[in-house]
Amino acid sequence: MKKLLLASAATLATTAAFADGHSPVKMGIILGFTGPLESLAPTMAAGAELAISEVNAAGTLLDGVQIEPVRGDSTCIDAAAATAAAERLVTSEGVAAIMGADCSGVTGSILQNVALPNGIVMISPSATSPGLSTAEDNGLFFRTAPSDARQGVIVTEILQENGVNEIAMTYTNNDYGKGLADAIQANFEAAGGTVTINAAHEDGKADYSAEIGALSAAGGEVLVVAGYVDQGGSGIVRSALDSGAFDTFYFPDGMVSQALEDNFGSEIDGSYGANPGTDSPGAQLFQEMATAEGFDGTQPFSAESYDAAALIMLAMEAAGSTDSADFKDHVMHVANAPGEQILPGELAKAIQIIKDGGDIDYVGASAVELIGPGESAGNYRQITFTDGTLEVVGYR
Amino acid sequence: MEPLNAFVTFANFVLIPATAYGSQLAIGALGVTLIYGILRFSNFAHGDTMAFGTMAVILCTWGLQSVGISFGPLPTALLALPVGIAVTALLLIVTDKTVYRFYRAKKAPPVTFVIASLGVMFVMNGLVRFIIGVDDQRFADGERFVISVRTFREMTGLDEGLAIRTSQAITVVVAVIVVAALFWFLNKTRTGKSMRAFSDNEDLALLSGINPERVVFITWLIVAGLATVAGTLYGLDKSFKPFTYFQLLLPIFAAAIVGGLGNPLGAIAGGFLIAFAEVTITYPLKKVLGYLLPESLEPDGLVQLLSTDYKFAVSFCILLIVLLFRPTGLFAGKSV
Numbered sequence: 001m002k003k004l005l006l007a008s009a010a011t012l013a014t015t016a017a018f019a020d021g022h023s024p025v026k027m028g029i030i031l032g033f034t035g036p037l038e039s040l041a042p043t044m045a046a047g048a049e050l051a052i053s054e055v056n057a058a059g060t061l062l063d064g065v066q067i068e069p070v071r072g073d074s075t076c077i078d079a080a081a082a083t084a085a086a087e088r089l090v091t092s093e094g095v096a097a098i099m100g101a102d103c104s105g106v107t108g109s110i111l112q113n114v115a116l117p118n119g120i121v122m123i124s125p126s127a128t129s130p131g132l133s134t135a136e137d138n139g140l141f142f143r144t145a146p147s148d149a150r151q152g153v154i155v156t157e158i159l160q161e162n163g164v165n166e167i168a169m170t171y172t173n174n175d176y177g178k179g180l181a182d183a184i185q186a187n188f189e190a191a192g193g194t195v196t197i198n199a200a201h202e203d204g205k206a207d208y209s210a211e212i213g214a215l216s217a218a219g220g221e222v223l224v225v226a227g228y229v230d231q232g233g234s235g236i237v238r239s240a241l242d243s244g245a246f247d248t249f250y251f252p253d254g255m256v257s258q259a260l261e262d263n264f265g266s267e268i269d270g271s272y273g274a275n276p277g278t279d280s281p282g283a284q285l286f287q288e289m290a291t292a293e294g295f296d297g298t299q300p301f302s303a304e305s306y307d308a309a310a311l312i313m314l315a316m317e318a319a320g321s322t323d324s325a326d327f328k329d330h331v332m333h334v335a336n337a338p339g340e341q342i343l344p345g346e347l348a349k350a351i352q353i354i355k356d357g358g359d360i361d362y363v364g365a366s367a368v369e370l371i372g373p374g375e376s377a378g379n380y381r382q383i384t385f386t387d388g389t390l391e392v393v394g395y396r
Numbered sequence: 397m398e399p400l401n402a403f404v405t406f407a408n409f410v411l412i413p414a415t416a417y418g419s420q421l422a423i424g425a426l427g428v429t430l431i432y433g434i435l436r437f438s439n440f441a442h443g444d445t446m447a448f449g450t451m452a453v454i455l456c457t458w459g460l461q462s463v464g465i466s467f468g469p470l471p472t473a474l475l476a477l478p479v480g481i482a483v484t485a486l487l488l489i490v491t492d493k494t495v496y497r498f499y500r501a502k503k504a505p506p507v508t509f510v511i512a513s514l515g516v517m518f519v520m521n522g523l524v525r526f527i528i529g530v531d532d533q534r535f536a537d538g539e540r541f542v543i544s545v546r547t548f549r550e551m552t553g554l555d556e557g558l559a560i561r562t563s564q565a566i567t568v569v570v571a572v573i574v575v576a577a578l579f580w581f582l583n584k585t586r587t588g589k590s591m592r593a594f595s596d597n598e599d600l601a602l603l604s605g606i607n608p609e610r611v612v613f614i615t616w617l618i619v620a621g622l623a624t625v626a627g628t629l630y631g632l633d634k635s636f637k638p639f640t641y642f643q644l645l646l647p648i649f650a651a652a653i654v655g656g657l658g659n660p661l662g663a664i665a666g667g668f669l670i671a672f673a674e675v676t677i678t679y680p681l682k683k684v685l686g687y688l689l690p691e692s693l694e695p696d697g698l699v700q701l702l703s704t705d706y707k708f709a710v711s712f713c714i715l716l717i718v719l720l721f722r723p724t725g726l727f728a729g730k731s732v
Binding site (some may be wrong): 173197199200201205207209210211212213214216217218219230235239242243244245 | 414679
């Protein structure tokens with residue numbers, strides 16, 4: 001069995017290495033086409049495939065290599081099914097790289113069980129768990145989405161700029177809420193602030209008096225609500241306002257929404273928050289391209305998927321090879337400065353610059369800037385509430 | 397001033413919310429306990445009956461609002477209550493004629509009724525979602541506060557504020573009226589007495605010429621009223637969401653069982669006991685003690701008995717303890 005595996009791995013390596021203009025190179029697109037993220041997966045896949053068809057139309061990648069997308073289902077939650085899907089793409093389809101996966105849990109298991117043993121580069125557009133920053137990856141794993149740890153830093157910065165030293169915090173009782181709350185607490189305390197209480201709340205309950213009682217008794221200048229605006233988060237804000245426990249709030253990404261304005265109006269004047277977003281011209285360009293292609297480019301992580309696929313192909317060009325072992329070292333290089341800035345729709349131009357020996361700085365649809373272990377620095381849109389309306393005050 | 401501040405804090409975060417929540421649970425538990433006492437089964441469909449009644453009230457409220465009728469500073473929903481109760485009563489009586497009467501005629505054991513009510517629950521569940529959808533609905537209007545934190549501070553000059561929402565005040569007032577009316581009905585009127593007789597001993601009641609179908613009919617009418625009132629008060633105070641009403645079934649049953657199933661007085665006591673237990677035991681005393689104790693003794697920690705994560709565990713622990721030591725509940729209802 002081991003020999004067979006070795007043999008197939010060797011065959012795979014040779015096919016990838018000797019790929020030329022005559023046989024297309026395959027790129028795996030592993031997303032949760034079924035499962036909790038099934039509503040987002042189609043536009044994410046469309047984003048990635050848009051980048052691929054753009055490069056194919058130019059036909060200049062590595063002097064005429066065509067890229068062929070192959071889809072796989074990560075299911076978002078079933079690690080075994082995701083691993084099997086990835087295994088199939090790598091061993092029987094022979095993909096050169098993987099654009100995916102989407103959810104943090106399955107991304108980690110595909111990385112450990114398939115990408116690492118086979119030496120395949122993986123770029124995830126949407127896995128945000130802080131745990132993936134420290135996962136062992138031999139330089140094969142990147143993501144165009146920011147880690148939630150990054151949001152902890154952003155929250156701390158914004159709070160400190162507003163002169164807040166003491167916060168109370170409540171989070172929705174699931175992996176997202178807990179991970180985010182822990183990241184905020186760690187960063188805020190490291191920066192010298194005090195978290196008076198970090199308490200969970202359950203979604204879908206109608207009575208939050210006990211939670212508000214506890215948060216109010218602990219005290220703090222600002223209440224950080226790491227929840228969902230359509231769920232318990234709004235209930236918490238409502239009771240806090242009614243009982244006079246807090247009048248200033250900080251809203252992380254799950255809370256920033258039009259619904260806040262509709263529910264509370266001018267009652268939350270002076271509160272602030274931030275959610276992922278960018279004002280880069282690339283975002284606008286990408287949306288126009290997506291509309292022309294017939295899908296909605298404003299859907300979450302669609303732009304990040306375009307960028308992930310684009311980075312894979314540009315790194316291949318920079319390395320002059322479609323072998324992961326060769327081009328994995330070029331991903332960071334093409335993504336960051338120095339070099340000419342590349343926006344969506346300019347992939348052919350980027351390939352030409354690399355061919356001519358120039359340097360590129362891929363900006364793309366989501367203003368990509370890879371930091372640390374190869375993850376997006378993350379761009380956040382800072383907002384505040386004035387006179388009952390949500391106002392964008394800046395980007396960071 | 398310091399003891400006053402301590403009391404105001406405690407009242408604002410514990411006494412007032414728990415009293416309002418307790419009243420809502422008490423009216424809900426009264427409905428459950430009446431059905432148990434007279435029809436002799438645990439009605440699992442009660443939470444969804446409340447949702448159905450509230451839905452009827454909301455639809456009627458929207459109708460009133462669209463033609464420009466309002467109730468001054470009070471919520472318009474109060475005007476819509478009679479319509480909501482009538483629609484709910486109709487639904488309950490149709491359900492009784494089509495489902496429960498069949499089993500009554502067969503003298504089916506109580507567990508059959510319980511399972512049948514589970515089926516009714518799912519049907520009502522679907523009906524409500526089908527008509528009004530699964531989302532949050534807000535229908536409270538009129539004045540939001542009887543007294544708000546800011547006015548209270550300005551009035552008294554205290555550091556701490558106290559807020560009483562209109563919905564909280566209405567909840568308590570309506571609860572008192574409903575309970576008084578129910579007790580008067582059960583104890584003073586001929587029909588009420590015949591219902592109690594039926595509940596105490598069915599055979600003797602039948603021998604003395606009480607018409608069982610009439611007793612059952614009146615019971616469903618009263619239950620429809622209680623369920624609609626409880627659901628509407630709850631929705632006014634928080635918000636209406638079908639899923640939340642389904643979950644409300646647990647604390648309501650806990651309240652009815654702690655008080656003693658079949659005993660109306662027990663249902664009320666149980667409602668308040670569960671509500672106060674959930675809010676009080678998880679309340680950190682840091683702020684209150686900070687006002688009461690001299691500065692040197694002020695606590696640094698939260699002085700919280702249990703984290704709020706455990707608030708549901710608290711009510712179920714009480715339930716277990718009561719059932720262990722007094723299987724018929726605090727007010728000697730029927731044994732479960």
